[in-house]
Amino acid sequence: MRASLSPARPAAILFDCDGVLADSEALAALVVSEELTELGWPVAPEACQHIFLGRAVPDMMPLIEQRVGRLPDDWPARMSRRLTERMARDVVPVPGALATVAALAEAGVTLACASNSSRAELAAKLGRLGLDSAFGGRVFSFEDVDRPKPHPDIYRAAARACGAAPEDCVVVEDSLPGIRAGRAAGCRVLALVWDMPEALLRAEGAEPFRAMAELPGLLGLEPLEVA
Ligand SMILES: [Mg+2]
Structure with a gap:
């Protein structure tokens, strides 16, 4: 299904990898x-x-x-x-992650991936999931910046690679260091809920959500019809 454009849509979406794309x-x-x-x-x-x-x-x-x-x-x-x-x-994908990334790419949204993994580990995960070319080379490991998450460096670098201001980007995260990194960079942060209390995620400045298939709807795009 083609997701429709909306004026509310972000300039770019910056995905964490572990717990967001890879169920790792x-x-x-x-x-x-x-x-x-x-x-x-x-x-x-x-x-x-x-x-x-x-x-x-x-x-x-x-x-x-x-x-x-x-x-x-x-x-x-x-x-x-x-x-x-x-x-x-x-490693296996997070349920709904592959369809969501494909739909966002099809809608013409600029995507990046920013992970606290090493370069080699990140490449291995994206390769196994078939996402090696999904981000057009906008893939960042902690090895690509001075300081890993929870510092904002990696999300700032990812936003820059997308040609977007961090304020216009949405970060998709699941961990506290990742949420802190995204917020410190100045991004809106959506947090996929696994077993952490939603109140804790909100207290860190993130907006909790429960399934990757909800993401397009939360971004002002047409919701996905996937399980
Ligand atoms: Mg994570």
């Missing part, structure tokens, strides 16, 4: 749990998801080092490789 958080938590257990800190995947949701790999290090002592300098690269291999093989 549980898989990432499983891989991190395996790694931490091998390092001598046995943590269940559910606890890893709670502790590390939305954090870039280098930002995980201080918490882990408090438990297991100093990590080798190549630990972030090793962890990133491990995540990349699993994502390339096993």
